[in-house]
Amino acid sequence: MQTLRASKCGLSTAQLPSSILDVIDALNKAGYEAYIVGGGVRDLMLGHAPKDFDAVTNATPAQVKEVFGRRCRIIGRRFELAHVYSGRELIEVATFRAPPKKAVTSAAGMILRDNNWGTIEQDFARRDFSINAMYYQPRKGIVLDFCNAVDDIKHKTLRLLGDPQLRFEEDPVRMLRTLRFAAKLNFSIDEKILDVFTPELTQLLRDVSPHRLYDESQKLFTMGHLKRVLPMLIDFGIWHQLFADIKPDVNAFIELAAKNTDQRISIGKTINPAFFYAVLLWIPFQERCQFYLNKGMVPAEARAQAGLDVLKRQATRTIIPRFAETFIREVWEMQTRLLNPKPQQIEALSGHARFRAGFDFLLLREKSGDDSTQGMGLWWDEYQQMSTDEKERAISQYNRQRAKNRRKATQDEVEPKNAQQQTEIEPLVNEPEPRNRRQRKPKVSAHERTVSVVAASASGEIGADHPIMKRRRVKRDLSQVIFGPTQ
Ligand code: ATP
Numbered sequence: 001m002q003t004l005r006a007s008k009c010g011l012s013t014a015q016l017p018s019s020i021l022d023v024i025d026a027l028n029k030a031g032y033e034a035y036i037v038g039g040g041v042r043d044l045m046l047g048h049a050p051k052d053f054d055a056v057t058n059a060t061p062a063q064v065k066e067v068f069g070r071r072c073r074i075i076g077r078r079f080e081l082a083h084v085y086s087g088r089e090l091i092e093v094a095t096f097r098a099p100p101k102k103a104v105t106s107a108a109g110m111i112l113r114d115n116n117w118g119t120i121e122q123d124f125a126r127r128d129f130s131i132n133a134m135y136y137q138p139r140k141g142i143v144l145d146f147c148n149a150v151d152d153i154k155h156k157t158l159r160l161l162g163d164p165q166l167r168f169e170e171d172p173v174r175m176l177r178t179l180r181f182a183a184k185l186n187f188s189i190d191e192k193i194l195d196v197f198t199p200e201l202t203q204l205l206r207d208v209s210p211h212r213l214y215d216e217s218q219k220l221f222t223m224g225h226l227k228r229v230l231p232m233l234i235d236f237g238i239w240h241q242l243f244a245d246i247k248p249d250v251n252a253f254i255e256l257a258a259k260n261t262d263q264r265i266s267i268g269k270t271i272n273p274a275f276f277y278a279v280l281l282w283i284p285f286q287e288r289c290q291f292y293l294n295k296g297m298v299p300a301e302a303r304a305q306a307g308l309d310v311l312k313r314q315a316t317r318t319i320i321p322r323f324a325e326t327f328i329r330e331v332w333e334m335q336t337r338l339l340n341p342k343p344q345q346i347e348a349l350s351g352h353a354r355f356r357a358g359f360d361f362l363l364l365r366e367k368s369g370d371d372s373t374q375g376m377g378l379w380w381d382e383y384q385q386m387s388t389d390e391k392e393r394a395i396s397q398y399n400r401q402r403a404k405n406r407r408k409a410t411q412d413e414v415e416p417k418n419a420q421q422q423t424e425i426e427p428l429v430n431e432p433e434p435r436n437r438r439q440r441k442p443k444v445s446a447h448e449r450t451v452s453v454v455a456a457s458a459s460g461e462i463g464a465d466h467p468i469m470k471r472r473r474v475k476r477d478l479s480q481v482i483f484g485p486t487q
């Protein structure tokens with residue numbers, strides 16, 4: 001172990017937010033050791049802006065709770081941690097950990113519980129990469145380096161502590177972390193890791209919970225180097241584990257969306273983490289739509305069913321939270337709306353909560369060479385920049401063109417007589433009402449049903465139970481699932 005002067009490593013307390021210093025000071029004052037560790041130290045040494053700062057201490061979570069009282073919450077079961085609120089920030093405070101006991105690892109060697117407290121040396125040994133295992137004591141102005149990690153920083157090398165095969169078996173998510181840090185920091189991966197990191201080994205990810213994999217996938221999408229990491233995910237066989245139904249191919253659309261995501265992050269714009277899932281799953285979604293259309297389903301129903309199917313299958317790998325699922329389906333549904341909007345809905349559509357995401361998606365499709373957007377990406381782009389008068393003119397021009405196209409396409413088809421003039425925009429994806437609020441359908445007894453059919457046929461009218469009425473009712477139900485114009 002070497003003790004380095006923090007100033008020699010380019011570190012100073014001036015770079016630290018008061019929140020992390022407060023936490024370190026309070027723990028020291030209560031008589032505990034406390035260090036900053038992990039990505040915060042690594043990023044500062046590399047001259048990057050750290051995402052956050054993690055603290056580590058010899059105080060157990062219960063003792064941390066005693067120090068911070070109501071500002072502290074203990075979280076996690078597999079990996080117990082203290083969350084300390086300092087000002088408006090949240091600092092994760094971990095306790096030095098010893099190697100896990102045999103009884104808490106799975107048959108494949110995966111660590112199931114990791115709450116065995118230990119010394120700083122033991123804590124060091126169970127961290128993942130050398131560059132993530134430097135302990136910075138800002139008040140003493142020192143950095144504890146147990147494995148010459150500064151050299152790895154200098155040589156831009158990602159090195160796992162211990163035997164890589166064993167470390168991946170203990171926690172297969174470290175494979176994802178390897179690619180994330182290599183891409184994010186632009187580091188080369190140590191030969192010893194490359195020797196064992198085979199597509200076969202990625203099978204171990206099957207044992208990791210879909211919740212954890214979703215979280216990790218979000219970190220991959222939002223680290224600012226998505227474009228760089230995507231081919232790596234394919235090369236190392238991780239893609240197949242995360243996105244089983246998505247062809248391992250960074251097509252033009254995916255690549256442009258990745259580049260766009262990275263750019264947004266670099267200029268501090270927010271991104272919805274579900275957006276990239278909508279991009280990745282776009283082709284499987286369309287293929288599934290086609291499958292249902294070929295079976296004779298109406299387009300709206302095909303889209304609704306295909307969306308559910310594709311997301312459900314993806315959720316077996318990385319869970320898709322409810323909010324993300326709704327967002328993704330709305331972005332997809334917006335594609336139909338934006339492609340063929342009713343003229344009287346155009347202005348309202350441009351103010352829809354999901355318009356921005358739907359439009360960005362459409363434009364990315366168009367810019368990446370998808371001509372099925374029929375130039376509507378650009379049309380909407382221009383539309384948004386127009387004055388009210390210009391918008392009116394653009395809409396009537398669009399209307400004329402649309403009517404012309406329709407006449408051409410459906411020359412001998414008669415328009416429905418009283419086509420509804422809707423100006424209100426309905427929700428794109430209707431959430432089912434909570435069970436207890438759903439109205440119960442009045443039960444119709446078999447006898448009543450027979451009577452109504454008999455009465456109807458006797459009077460020559462069509463009763464509520466006539467097959468044709470059922471067909472209409474099906475249509476109405478569908479409109480409650482997905483609204484909007486069909487193709
Ligand atoms: P960033 O926050 O920039 O994504 P980080 O290195 O801080 O990167 P965290 O997930 O915040 O990553 O974890 C903090 C530290 O905890 C890591 O630097 C590492 O020392 C340790 N750590 C996290 N996950 C693992 C893991 N799966 N195995 C071993 N150590 C880990």
Ligand code: MG
Nearest residue numbers: 038039052054
């Ligand atoms: Mg961190």
